[in-house]
Amino acid sequence: MKDSYKNKGYSLQNVAANDLTEVYKNSSGVVDLFGQKTVYFVDSLSKQYKGRVKTPYKRTVEAIAEDKNIYLIDWEAGKSGYELSTLKRLADSFQEYKPTKNVFQLLDSCYPSNLRNFLSTLNVVLNTQEQMFVYTLLTRHVKKLIMAGDGHFDSKTAPWQKSKLQSQSRLWKLKNIIGFYEGLIKIDISTKSGSGTFDIRDSIEILACYYLK
Numbered sequence: 001m002k003d004s005y006k007n008k009g010y011s012l013q014n015v016a017a018n019d020l021t022e023v024y025k026n027s028s029g030v031v032d033l034f035g036q037k038t039v040y041f042v043d044s045l046s047k048q049y050k051g052r053v054k055t056p057y058k059r060t061v062e063a064i065a066e067d068k069n070i071y072l073i074d075w076e077a078g079k080s081g082y083e084l085s086t087l088k089r090l091a092d093s094f095q096e097y098k099p100t101k102n103v104f105q106l107l108d109s110c111y112p113s114n115l116r117n118f119l120s121t122l123n124v125v126l127n128t129q130e131q132m133f134v135y136t137l138l139t140r141h142v143k144k145l146i147m148a149g150d151g152h153f154d155s156k157t158a159p160w161q162k163s164k165l166q167s168q169s170r171l172w173k174l175k176n177i178i179g180f181y182e183g184l185i186k187i188d189i190s191t192k193s194g195s196g197t198f199d200i201r202d203s204i205e206i207l208a209c210y211y212l213k
Contacts, residue, residue, distance in 0.1 A: 002041070010071070011036040014194045017048050021060045027070070038070045043132070043192065045074040046084055065090040075132050103129065107141040111171040115212040119205060131200040132191075138204070139184045145169045146177055180211040 002012055015023050020042060027038065048057050064072050076084055102125045109118045125134055147153060148165035149172070157165070169177070187203045190196030196203065 005039045005071075009036055011038045013038055013040055014192050015040045015042050016192055017042050017045050020045075020048070020064075021057055024060050024064060024070070040064070040070060040072045042072060042074045044076060045072075046076055046087060049087060061087075062090060075130070103134065103137060106134070107138065108168070110138065110141065110145075110208075110212070111168055112173075112176065112212055115208060118208055118212050122201075122204065122208075126201055135184070135187065135200050135204065139181070139188070142177065142181045142184060145172065146174075146181060149174060149177070176211055180207065183207040183211070 006012055013023070020040070023040070045061065049061050061072075064070055074087065076087075081088065102121060106118070106121045106125050109121050122134070144154070144157070144165055145168055148162070149169040151166075153162050153165070172180075184204075184207065187196070187200060187207070190203075191200060198206065
């Protein structure tokens with residue numbers, strides 16, 4: 001998606017949801033020095049844009065929705081269209097992505113000594129799914145594996161899933177899976193700050209080559 005906007009000449013900017021008001025205020029809603037329109041990429045806008053009370057944050061989002069020089073792309077992992085009904089009313093377009101079988105195959109293939117299979121599945125999945133979507137599911141899954149190693153599960157985990165998570169968790173050394181998870185978190189930080197050298201796909205591949213070899 002980012003490549004599509006970049007090729008069209010837009011200026012791209014990753015913005016943390018809680019920084020949106022300040023970033024938009026400083027931009028004054030104008031095109032940049034090179035005459036490019038701007039695209040803000042935000043993660044989990046709904047965490048800030050909620051409730052019935054009219055807040056300065058809501059006014060900012062609504063102002064951006066009316067601004068012809070700025071586009072806002074919001075990624076909401078794990079949220080249904082129904083849960084995002086308030087934001088959908090402001091959107092020009094709304095796309096809901098459902099996990100495919102291959103995404104679950106990717107999660108199941110995430111364990112040491114399975115690098116080739118993991119990278120092959122990752123390549124297939126990213127042909128049809130957004131990088132941030134896949135990254136979010138992978139990060140959540142690895143966190144569940146760490147919890148499963150200690151016998152802990154969230155309330156939504158079905159009995160058959162608990163057994164599956166524990167089996168996969170046993171394939172990891174605790175030190176390595178924690179290192180892998182911390183590496184995934186760093187990808188998120190560098191993506192949002194724009195400080196990363198690699199995109200999400202390349203970052204996951206590099207991390208996998210170290211921990212899944």
